[in-house]
Amino acid sequence: QEGVVSAERIDSLLRLFDTALEALDHAAVRRLLLESVQGYAPRNGIEDHVWLEQDKILAAETASSSVH
Numbered sequence: 001q002e003g004v005v006s007a008e009r010i011d012s013l014l015r016l017f018d019t020a021l022e023a024l025d026h027a028a029v030r031r032l033l034l035e036s037v038q039g040y041a042p043r044n045g046i047e048d049h050v051w052l053e054q055d056k057i058l059a060a061e062t063a064s065s066s067v068h
Contacts (some may be wrong), residue, residue, distance in 0.1 A: 001040055006038075013032065013036050016028075016032055017029065017032055021033060026046045029046070030042065030046055
C-alpha cells in the first residue's frame with residue numbers, strides 16, 4: 001500500500017529538488033530521494049551516463065589525433 005503525501009509536502013519537495021538540481025548537488029538529490037521516497041534503496045552511486053559517454057568520445061578523439 002502506498003503512502004499519501006500532502007500537496008504542501010510535494011510542493012516543498014519539488015522546490016528542494018529544483019534547488020539541488022540547479023546547484024548540481026547530487027548528494028542533496030540522493031538525500032532527498034532517500035528521505036521522501038518510501039522504499040528507495042539505491043545500490044549504486046549516482047552516475048551521469050551522458051557525461052561518461054561524452055568523455056569516452058573525447059578521449060578517443062584525443063588519442064586518435066595524437067597518433068597522426
